[in-house]
Amino acid sequence: MELGTTAKPLHVAVLAFPFSSHPGPLLDFARRIAAHSATPENTTFSFFCTADANASLFSEQNNPRLPPNFNHYHVHDGLPDAYVPSGHPIEKVYLFLNAMPENYRRAMDVAVAETGKKISCIITDAFLWFGADMAAEMNAKWIPLWMAGPHALLLHVLTDLLRQKLEDDVCEEQSLSFVGGGLSKVKIEDLPEGVVKGIDDPFAIMLHKMGQMLPRATTVAINSCEAILPPAVNELKSKFQMLLNVGPLTTTQSISDVVPDEHGCLEWLDKHEKASVVYIGFGSVIVPPPHELAAIAEALEETKFPFIWSFRGDPEKLLPEGMLERTKSQGKVVQWAPQVRILRHSSIGVFVTHGGWNSILESILGGVPMICRPFFGDQMVNARMLEAEWGIGMAVKNGGLSNKDEAVKILGSALLSEEGKIMREKIAFFKEAATKAVEPCGSSTQNFNTLVDLATTS
Missing domain, CATH: 3.40.50.2000 (Glycogen Phosphorylase B;)
Structure with missing residues (x-):
């Protein structure tokens, strides 16, 4: 000028x-x-x-x-x-x-x-x-x-x-x-x-x-x-x-992440082994149908996997009777969780998600493979790409989380099997690429x- x-x-x-x-x-x-x-x-x-x-x-x-x-x-x-x-x-x-x-x-x-x-x-x-x-x-x-x-x-x-x-x-x-x-x-x-x-x-x-x-x-x-x-x-x-x-825009602090970790999720995660915890979060809009919520809850109880569940709605009414009391030493069911920081914690082994793009990017930046249960919009194609193209997640469709046995099987595959190990190795590449970008x-x-x-x- x-x-x-x-x-x-x-x-x-x-x-x-x-x-x-x-x-x-x-x-x-x-x-x-x-x-x-x-x-x-x-x-x-x-x-x-x-x-x-x-x-x-x-x-x-x-x-x-x-x-x-x-x-x-x-x-x-x-x-x-x-x-x-x-x-x-x-x-x-x-x-x-x-x-x-x-x-x-x-x-x-x-x-x-x-x-x-x-x-x-x-x-x-x-x-x-x-x-x-x-x-x-x-x-x-x-x-x-x-x-x-x-x-x-x-x-x-x-x-x-x-x-x-x-x-x-x-x-x-x-x-x-x-x-x-x-x-x-x-x-x-x-x-x-x-x-x-x-x-x-x-x-x-x-x-x-x-x-x-x-x-x-x-x-x-x-x-x-x-x-x-x-x-x-x-x-x-x-x-x-x-x-x-x-x-990924999630690398910058977003407005929603200013809220403190009021339920002590991160401190609780510090007490668990690497890649051992299930994190469940279906976003800010979706609540899965009651039979799927029950199947996930029953599978968590049976497998004894430690978990954090960011839960929309009233868990006392929507989860199986007595589940919260029976699993209080195994996991945490909270109304809100600092998802970005949780997914970057080393103890998280798998993320059960609806497959929204922000959640996928947050999981990639944390190096955490996904179990994706899509509902609408781009979530179905996201789930397909995670599983078939990238190999960093498992796509659940047609009621795959509708019964306890299927939920037990897919959780075990993600956390304990060779397939889960391969997913973690592949997502490490995506994490590095996204971080460098x-x-x-x-x-x-x-x-x-x-x-x-x-x-x-x-």
Whole structure:
């Protein structure tokens, strides 16, 4: 910049998808970008999410420690006045989808008026496909963040091809051998809802539009690293203007991990042998059906394996009668557990998980093989890749955890068998690659620095 010139004021709008585990990681991501901006005095960040989500994200308890140039605004949640829930599990999601993108536009207009700065860059959850048109209208950059893995993203980008190739009566066991990108072992039954079935669902329509719009992005950021499934990464690079692997994002402290270890899980783990403990956690949304909870509980009792179970709901009501008392010296059932730190503890031998991408990355960084019981979304294809492509986990489908004997068998295989040993050896490679990627000179760090330059320069 020449002496005497004034830098152009910059305004980065960050648009969050306000459901499940989506808003927190995007806030962390945007906060990191703001912290690394070369001209923080010249760059304003505005974060957009619903009032309910913002109340949690920016609460005193979460204490996100935001820089002074970082503001947040409320986006209308789409709920009508005097709204009475119908009981449909994702009714609020559908109502929100109906309200966007106009609800975001209105909130962004407020931010522009208050700051006096036109928006120069739009960072969105990748779900928010309309970022392409908004950026074009505002002459701004569009940087969507995909928080799952490259293989799942590739499936959404290839949705039109998959719908064209696959007939309605196709066998669920058929593999995607006609698709490149390292997806040959994925089967039709593994595809996320809405890719080839249920295509008229509002959520499916959103993801379909996302796959069509992402090639227009300035760059697509993804929560992965170059070493995880290079064929899918290379295929995505051929379809996008730019792809930046900036993960695993779980290596940075997230808002949710500020909560202390109030149940003493880590101290308890210190008393156990290496790779001997079962850690069970199905994420912040899922509660397995009662018969599966009972099967897992009965298997733990029979095997005597030490365990920590991060349990959603009331264990007194949902677990077999007397189980908590009978296993109080064997394990811990807690309402919340510091999962990132638990998975990095040497005594953890296996992670029983729903197969969400964040949980998978946390397990990889801990070097812990997985037993994956998927439920929806990308979890089925994640489970398939863990077992068939990477060899670092066991996929449980079709009620595999529905009875005690099967649960006993799979727990024993993971902790005691040669198969479990091989999984631990293989995941050590992934751990090393992911750890190197986020080192100061690592590929993900360099990609992140590139992204910061794109977002915070004119």
